[in-house]
Amino acid sequence: MNVVAEMLLTDPAPAAIWATLILLTFPALLMLGSPEAMRHPGRTLRDLLTALRSARLFAGKTLPSPYASTPVPSAHNGSTRHLPTRSSSAGDVSSQHASSQHASSQHASSQHASSQYASSQYVSEVRVAAERAAVAAQRWQELWEQAEATVNAAYESWLDADARLRKAMVAARWGTPWSAPTCEEYAARERFLHRAVAVACDRGDLPAAALADALAGRNGWDARLHPVDQELVITKATVTYRRHCYDTAAAAELTARHDADLAHRAAGSLAREALAAPFTTVPSPATPAPGRRPMVVPA
Template identity: 50%
Template sequence: MNVVAEMLVSSPAPAAIWATLMLLTLPALLLLGSPQAMRHPRRAAQETVAALRAHTVAKQQKATEAARAAQFASEIEVAASRAAASAARWQEVWEQASAAVNTAYDAWLEADARVRTAASAAAWGTPWSVRTCEEYAARERFLHQAVSAAVSRGELPASAMADVIAGANGWDARLHPVDQELVIARASAAWLRQRYELAVEAEATAWHDASLAQRAASSLREESQAAAVLAAAPAPVRGNTEVRAHRRVVFGELAQIAMR
């Protein structure tokens, strides 16, 4: 190690002084190295300062563009994560709706079987007329209890009890208990079929929503991966027109998903 190097290592102050002197003499060296600059030193100095300023501005723009690309990648990554979570929730909703369809279908089949059983029993014939008040009261009591039990099992809507008490919508306490069982079975089958049809509609809606959520999550996942690659790309790639248009498309998709 020579004396100059040892001095620079042991004492940093001279090194700082030398660096400052080199920076100060750089414009003069540039002027001396160009014959054109020697003939027009003022214009050469202005051009040198302008070039230094342009270099500084370009460097700042590159840093700003890099920060924006990193922020964009971070934001779309968060959006992709939220979309994935939303898609998972919609998938659960559809699975529950699908299970409800199967349950409603089984209940409808069981009700239809009860109708056939009650119809077979009623086919033997039963006395319709009520001979005494006690017999009427017994039939009425049987009807109320049977309908109440069907409501508690979910085979009839809660409004059926009000219709029974009012004697509306086909409910007649004068019927023989065997005939009343047939009326209850038919009403139950009709209502459970309606519930099944509503469950099918709800399942179709849930499937549509789950499919939309899944497509949105998949699209955002791809955009997140593209944004991560974009953030790591060189500055000229990040700053071109195609990239800026790509960002506008992505933010438009995010806005549409947020409005659903």
């Protein structure tokens, strides 16, 4: 046995001192291993002591069981056995029932408020829609009236062109006067044709493309004809063009009348709905009651 062992056996005071010093070195090691602990040593010691106390208190506590043990005598050997019973009391049941009733009343009041809001919103939306439909119907009515006026004007122009054609055909029966076929004569006829077609285009009796055709001498325009024959050709082309304009205007008038009729029907329907909207009950959006989950239907 060496000297150290003999000293520890004969005098335990040095051993206790060494053990105390070793225990005290652990906090110092912890502090040296953490820079944050070196900055705040006092806070680190307090946290360490608090953690030790919490661990000791947690180790000494016992968690309560949700079920209480109730002794029940056994029918075989006379001994007792323990059955678990609920720890909830009648007060808990009544409080749960009261809370469910309160939630149901809140749900009903919210449903009523949402239904009133939906009804007022429905009334305002229908009123605005009826007003806009009335304005749109008035605009379609104006378009129909304009189309009808265009049809009447096109019909009158067609009748005037037809009357001029009849006069030109009567005049053409007398024949054309003779003239010498000279270059000056053909140049004059060409100038007359171009001038007459331009005037007809400006008047609206012919389309703009007719002037280009007359200048190019295509699509039936012949500058070599006598001015009387040229007038007859121009009048026939005018009647054809006026008839085409009338047919186009008549088709547009039918479409405008159909659209105006639909607009008036829609406006009338919305107006009647706006009058009946304050007396219509609008259901609120369906919301699940409290405590109930919506049913999921498989696809």
